[in-house]
Amino acid sequence: MKTKQDLLQYLQELNFVVKIYEHEPIFTAEQGKHLLETIPGAHCKNLFLIDDQGNYWLVVAEFRTKIDLKNLAKTLNVKKLQFGSPEKLQEYFGVTPGSVTPFGIINDSLNKVKLILDKKTFENEMINVHPLINNTTISIKPNDMIKFIKALSHDYLICEFL
Numbered sequence: 001m002k003t004k005q006d007l008l009q010y011l012q013e014l015n016f017v018v019k020i021y022e023h024e025p026i027f028t029a030e031q032g033k034h035l036l037e038t039i040p041g042a043h044c045k046n047l048f049l050i051d052d053q054g055n056y057w058l059v060v061a062e063f064r065t066k067i068d069l070k071n072l073a074k075t076l077n078v079k080k081l082q083f084g085s086p087e088k089l090q091e092y093f094g095v096t097p098g099s100v101t102p103f104g105i106i107n108d109s110l111n112k113v114k115l116i117l118d119k120k121t122f123e124n125e126m127i128n129v130h131p132l133i134n135n136t137t138i139s140i141k142p143n144d145m146i147k148f149i150k151a152l153s154h155d156y157l158i159c160e161f162l
Contacts, residue, residue: 001094002106004131010106011140014151019126019139026134027098029063041126041139046100048089048113051078056092060102060129061118065161072116075159099134102145105154106132115149115156122146122158 002010011018021039026032029045036043047059047067057076059067069081086097092112093104102115121127122142129145131138140148149156 002132004133004136007103007106007131011138011148014144014148016140016144016148018144020131021128021137021139023135023137025098026130026137032063032137035128035137039128039137039139041128042121042124043128043137044102044121046102046129048084048093048100049081050084050088051076052080053078056084056088056113057081057116058100058102058104058113059116059118060121060127061161062121062124065118065121067161072159072161093132095130095132099130099132101130101132102149103129103131103138105149105152108152108154111154113154115154117146117156117158119158119160 032043042062044060045063049057061067073081089095092108094107095104124142126139127142127145128137128139
């Protein structure tokens with residue numbers, strides 16, 4: 001499994017300019033609200049989900065965005081969405097709950113997890129996510145995050161959440 005250092009090296013190889021912030025471990029988006037004052041940009045929450053057909057999804061949205069799982073299931077044309085297990089999160093992304101991040105796809109070489117990106121969140125100048133560990137936040141341009149996803153040949157959808 002790739003580590004934070006492996007990820008940072010890969011981002012450097014892609015010539016992305018990122019800003020790195022070290023802080024105490026943050027386990028939920030709500031817990032990290034105080035970082036809004038010191039880290040500019042959209043602070044993201046990440047929901048690791050499984051549908052009734054066994055497909056895995058990661059929703060990436062600004063932490064205040066309301067995600068209605070029933071409506072999202074309809075959008076994805078599945079019957080039900082629920083949270084994926086910590087074991088599968090570890091297997092596919094190499095992270096534990098509290099460290100969930102779209103950067104986790106660096107460990108998902110079989111492309112098992114599809115990303116759902118919130119359109120409004122990705123219209124910000126910068127987005128903030130963990131780099132595989134929850135005691136650090138990386139600020140990255142949304143377009144660079146999409147380039148990262150494409151560089152790893154991962155599937156993604158852009159959705160609008162109301």
